[in-house]
Amino acid sequence: MTNPFRHLATINCLARNLDRATLLICLRVCRAWYRVLEPLLWHDFWLLRNHIPTDYLIVLQRNRHSITHNDVRQGLFKQALIQRRYPSPASIEKNAQHIRRLFYYGEEHLFQQLAPFCTQLRYLETARYGPEMKPLLLQNLDTLQTFICKTDPVKVPGAEPVFMEWIWKYLVEMKDLRVLELDSIILSDYEGSKFGIVCRKLTRLSLVDSKLIERPKSETEDFMTLKSLVLDQSYIPKLEQLELFQLCPAMESLTWRSRTGALPIANFLAYLSSDKSPAAHLAKLDLSTSKILDEDFVQIIQLLPQLTHLQAAKTLFGSASTQALLQGQAHQMQLINLLDCPDVTKVETQALLQGCPSLKVFYAPVVSAVGMLGNRWVCTDLEELDVSIAEIDQLPAPSFPRHRAVYSQLSMLVHLRVLRLGDSGFAPMPDPRAPVSTSLAPQLKYVLDMRLDSGLGLLSTLTQLRELDLENMHAAMEFGTLQWMAQNWRGLRLLVGCVHPLEQQRKLSNDFLREFIPGLKTFFNRKELQMWNQLQ
Amino acid sequence: MPVTLTSLDDVKFTVDKDVAERSILIKNMIEDVGESDSPIPLPNVSSAVLKKVIEYCEHHRNDPVQVQDETDDPRKRSNDIEEWDMKFMAVDQEMLFEIILAANYLDIKPLLDVGCKTVANIIKGKTPEEIRKTFNIVNDFTPEEEAQIKKENEWAEDR
Numbered sequence: 001m002t003n004p005f006r007h008l009a010t011i012n013c014l015a016r017n018l019d020r021a022t023l024l025i026c027l028r029v030c031r032a033w034y035r036v037l038e039p040l041l042w043h044d045f046w047l048l049r050n051h052i053p054t055d056y057l058i059v060l061q062r063n064r065h066s067i068t069h070n071d072v073r074q075g076l077f078k079q080a081l082i083q084r085r086y087p088s089p090a091s092i093e094k095n096a097q098h099i100r101r102l103f104y105y106g107e108e109h110l111f112q113q114l115a116p117f118c119t120q121l122r123y124l125e126t127a128r129y130g131p132e133m134k135p136l137l138l139q140n141l142d143t144l145q146t147f148i149c150k151t152d153p154v155k156v157p158g159a160e161p162v163f164m165e166w167i168w169k170y171l172v173e174m175k176d177l178r179v180l181e182l183d184s185i186i187l188s189d190y191e192g193s194k195f196g197i198v199c200r201k202l203t204r205l206s207l208v209d210s211k212l213i214e215r216p217k218s219e220t221e222d223f224m225t226l227k228s229l230v231l232d233q234s235y236i237p238k239l240e241q242l243e244l245f246q247l248c249p250a251m252e253s254l255t256w257r258s259r260t261g262a263l264p265i266a267n268f269l270a271y272l273s274s275d276k277s278p279a280a281h282l283a284k285l286d287l288s289t290s291k292i293l294d295e296d297f298v299q300i301i302q303l304l305p306q307l308t309h310l311q312a313a314k315t316l317f318g319s320a321s322t323q324a325l326l327q328g329q330a331h332q333m334q335l336i337n338l339l340d341c342p343d344v345t346k347v348e349t350q351a352l353l354q355g356c357p358s359l360k361v362f363y364a365p366v367v368s369a370v371g372m373l374g375n376r377w378v379c380t381d382l383e384e385l386d387v388s389i390a391e392i393d394q395l396p397a398p399s400f401p402r403h404r405a406v407y408s409q410l411s412m413l414v415h416l417r418v419l420r421l422g423d424s425g426f427a428p429m430p431d432p433r434a435p436v437s438t439s440l441a442p443q444l445k446y447v448l449d450m451r452l453d454s455g456l457g458l459l460s461t462l463t464q465l466r467e468l469d470l471e472n473m474h475a476a477m478e479f480g481t482l483q484w485m486a487q488n489w490r491g492l493r494l495l496v497g498c499v500h501p502l503e504q505q506r507k508l509s510n511d512f513l514r515e516f517i518p519g520l521k522t523f524f525n526r527k528e529l530q531m532w533n534q535l536q
Numbered sequence: 537m538p539v540t541l542t543s544l545d546d547v548k549f550t551v552d553k554d555v556a557e558r559s560i561l562i563k564n565m566i567e568d569v570g571e572s573d574s575p576i577p578l579p580n581v582s583s584a585v586l587k588k589v590i591e592y593c594e595h596h597r598n599d600p601v602q603v604q605d606e607t608d609d610p611r612k613r614s615n616d617i618e619e620w621d622m623k624f625m626a627v628d629q630e631m632l633f634e635i636i637l638a639a640n641y642l643d644i645k646p647l648l649d650v651g652c653k654t655v656a657n658i659i660k661g662k663t664p665e666e667i668r669k670t671f672n673i674v675n676d677f678t679p680e681e682e683a684q685i686k687k688e689n690e691w692a693e694d695r
Contacts, residue, residue, distance in 0.1 A: 003671050004636040005655075013640075013648050017656040024692055028664040028682050030673050041692055085691040464616065 011036045039098035045114075047107040086110055093117060104128055119143075127151055129164055137170040144174045150183035150208075168194040181206035181230075188213045196221065199247075204228040206255075211235035223247045227281075230255040238264050246276040253284035255311075261291040269296070272303040279304055284335075286311035294343060297321035301328055309335040313363070318343030326355045335361040339386065346371060346390060353377040366390045369448075372409035382413045386420035386469075389448050401455035403448055411458040419462070420469035420496075421448065450475040450499075452484055460488040470497030471525050482509055486516035495522045496529055539566065540575035541590075547583035548575060551590055558593040560643035580641050585634045592624060592647050599646065617653055625654045629670075 004010045015023060015037055023041060027034050096117035104111060104126040111132060121140040125148040164185055172194050180202055189195045195212060199205060200223050226248045231241050232255055272279060283306045297317050301324040317338055333356045338344045346368040359379035363386040370391050395405055450456055450473060477499040500506040510522040523529040539556040541549045557563040565576055632654060639648035659667050668675055
């Protein structure tokens with residue numbers, strides 16, 4: 001039989017598509033595969049914290065009753081107590097040269113071993129700013145393309161930003177640097193020129209909770225290659241931020257958020273109408289959490305004809321903005337995030353779902369179950385949907401299956417990978433060990449019934465589903481439903497929320513699902529998931 | 537303007553130029569030769585395989601050209617294969633391997649990629665011996681060498 005995997009190009013292509021566990025197995029297939037694949041094992045290298053900091057453990061201890069899931073508990077303490085396995089010094093000396101992406105969050109002694117041999121780094125992500133970093137940066141000035149400095153995610157919130165005065169000279173000398181992301185960092189530019197020199201070679205700049213001090217008040221040359229700019233709660237004065245925008249004529253993506261939500265919107269609109277406007281290119285806009293009025297959003301939308309991605313969560317986006325979007329960019333919108341927008345009702349949501357055929361990601365507060373009758377959504381390519389389904393009790397009756405209208409509409413979304421069904425409107429159960437209150441039971445008629453005989457079986461079309469969030473759905477799935485899930489959603493990797501209100505039954509159900517859906521992780525709520533993610 | 541491709545077994549296929557140019561090899565050959573009616577010989581590709589390759593290129597003729605992302609994040613790569621491609625790749629193993637070889641020779645990166653993703657999904661969960669059987673590969677490790685490699689790289693299982 002022909003063997004395509006005798007050629008380097010095909011082995012490399014295959015290796016890029018292998019997960020780490022399979023790559024490790026492939027090393028042992030034959031000598032030729034070992035020679036080609038071993039360097040690839042080292043391309044991404046993580047130096048994680050070797051223990052959970054004491055202050056974080058204190059926070060966990062205080063919240064221990066809210067951590068119910070065994071996996072999370074075990075995972076947290078495994079990270080805290082069990083030593084990781086490391087490559088041997090000989091292996092490090094032989095292979096560290098192959099590291100292309102380094103994630104440095106701890107294990108300083110290991111870092112000291114491999115740093116001298118890391119000379120081909122393209123990507124560096126770190127929460128460490130000590131003197132040990134300087135030699136590493138010096139020997140990778142010619143290769144580094146991405147440099148990300150952030151705080152350790154398990155640090156107690158409210159920690160002070162880090163002052164990195166010395167970093168500029170390295171950033172200036174990195175000739176291939178294209179992406180710079182700083183989180184909780186203070187930089188100073190005493191000479192008044194370095195910021196411009198660095199930005200003029202970047203394609204992406206992100207300043208989150210960061211501060212630039214002593215930078216020049218005016219630049220003379222535009223940042224012609226900068227396409228993506230993130231200013232999120234940065235300490236730069238707001239009008240100076242607008243001056244920064246004007247230096248980026250090729251900007252395609254802008255994230256702009258302030259601590260208070262207040263943004264100089266009149267100035268922003270003037271900028272979008274000016275000669276310096278990036279309207280010809282700007283396709284992605286994130287103004288989440290800002291206090292921009294609905295009528296101002298209308299003007300913004302009208303000034304951005306290329307808009308395809310709009311993140312406006314927790315804003316005053318409302319009816320007028322919805323109409324502006326439908327009139328201008330309906331056919332091209334791919335992402336709309338309107339979560340927690342108080343003025344976005346089921347009317348606006350329905351209009352967008354019926355009017356935007358290219359949507360891939362849609363997050364909104366609520367949609368009406370009655371509006372789902374007749375399968376009128378045009379966005380059948382949706383990959384992510386986060387929405388609460390209201391007015392379940394107003395579906396026409398009798399109907400069999402009971403919630404057929406809702407499931408029928410959802411079943412059309414055959415490319416769906418993420419389905420979050422949002423807040424049912426009821427408070428979460430305060431104690432996970434408590435049974436469902438009898439006073440709550442009558443209200444369950446307002447909630448989507450997640451059982452086969454209510455129409456769930458129609459969702460067998462969602463073969464791409466990876467994430468299902470049922471938090472606050474008060475689901476009570478029977479064994480038959482769980483079996484159906486195991487048969488039809490074999491790609492599911494994340495289940496958030498309860499499949500049964502009773503703790504013992506929930507545990508058994510989750511155990512069953514994890515056994516029959518390989519790779520599935522289950523979490524009681526999003527808070528547990530967030531804690532888990534912070535430690536990965 | 538149509539282009540004629542000739543397979544290993546001398547079968548001629550006429551395709552639109554934009555379809556043929558999904559192959560970088562063919563695109564470069566056309567550029568080198570200039571406007572010409574002469575068939576382009578593809579001595580490494582049989583007619584059965586070339587037929588499949590043309591089918592792929594015709595379906596994907598309007599896809600944007602893939603650009604190598606210098607900041608490519610492997611964590612963002614997906615082993616998901618779109619439905620049409622999945623059905624296209626539902627062939628016997630011999631044909632699958634021939635398609636991969638042809639995609640490599642013709643320099644059609646998206647086709648090579650989807651072929652390798654298909655193979656990656658096949659070998660996922662297999663042992664080294666099962667992979668050897670799948671690809672007809674002789675094991676040239678001693679048991680001790682194989683055990684040593686496993687031990688040396690245990691650290692990588694943690695991540």
